Amino acid sequence: MIRSHFGLESNPFDPASTSPLLPHQQDIFETLKVHCQQGGFCLVMGEPGTGKSIIKHALLNHDPKRMITPAIARTLHTYTNTLHILCEAFHIETNGRDAKCEKLLIEAGWKINQEGKMLVPIIDDAHLMDVECLRKLRLLFEDFPKNHNLVLFAQPQLMHKLHLTVNEDLKSRVTYSVRVPRLNPDALKAFLYAQFDLVGLGHNTFSEDAVALIVRASEGILRRIRNLCLSAMLEAVRDRKQVIGLEQVNRVLLQPHWRKDHDLEPI
Numbered sequence: 001m002i003r004s005h006f007g008l009e010s011n012p013f014d015p016a017s018t019s020p021l022l023p024h025q026q027d028i029f030e031t032l033k034v035h036c037q038q039g040g041f042c043l044v045m046g047e048p049g050t051g052k053s054i055i056k057h058a059l060l061n062h063d064p065k066r067m068i069t070p071a072i073a074r075t076l077h078t079y080t081n082t083l084h085i086l087c088e089a090f091h092i093e094t095n096g097r098d099a100k101c102e103k104l105l106i107e108a109g110w111k112i113n114q115e116g117k118m119l120v121p122i123i124d125d126a127h128l129m130d131v132e133c134l135r136k137l138r139l140l141f142e143d144f145p146k147n148h149n150l151v152l153f154a155q156p157q158l159m160h161k162l163h164l165t166v167n168e169d170l171k172s173r174v175t176y177s178v179r180v181p182r183l184n185p186d187a188l189k190a191f192l193y194a195q196f197d198l199v200g201l202g203h204n205t206f207s208e209d210a211v212a213l214i215v216r217a218s219e220g221i222l223r224r225i226r227n228l229c230l231s232a233m234l235e236a237v238r239d240r241k242q243v244i245g246l247e248q249v250n251r252v253l254l255q256p257h258w259r260k261d262h263d264l265e266p267i
Helices: 002-006 023-038 050-062 081-088 097-115 131-141 157-162 163-173 185-198 206-218 221-240 246-253
Strands: 040-046 147-152 176-180
Touching: 002 221, 023 040, 023 050, 023 147, 040 050, 040 157, 040 185, 050 147, 081 097, 081 131, 081 157, 081 246, 097 131, 131 147, 131 163, 185 206, 185 221, 206 221, 206 246, 221 246
Parallel strands: 040 147, 040 176
Antiparallel strands: none
């Protein structure tokens, strides 16, 4: 609907698109690549919507021939199911006990190393994973080639868990940790216009006042600016307008999920 109305060939703000990394994301990505070559245990943390997934996708798509990146996204699973997810990523038969799966995974890791490739296991939403499961995975990866890099993408509460004395064995092995920050208004505006350029959308599609309101309402969160822009574009489609102004953006911001609790009227 949006594409046909605005004459676009691809969807704006498409998460699957290869959009360029922002400067702070590029810095994190370059540091992770160094740890992939030397071996490490890395934590990438941030509030929901700050752009962790963009960095994760950059790792997944960086160099598939040299960098093997099995990704675990279903982190609520038990250790056994997590092993099975890893086995699936390595195309290993998952029938058998944990010890057999671990043995096959270690053999696959060494085979990858002998082929001159880097192994970068990624765990998404790692803050949801049980600490004991994470500890068992850490012990498993101790037997992998020493130049592998385990990368955890998580919300900041993961660090709160690692600060507990009982989890000192995990925290002491972290080689790199970073918190993905919220963005300032100038960086948000640059991100917005870069996304327009990516799909060939004119910068004047949104009025200056609309852009200012979107940047202010997004509060530094990339996911918010994406959702707000897409919703405003849908409102413009409904109004049959080519330029998105305050009217369309305000109509989106009146929806309950965009408003603060104290702004909502009691039922």
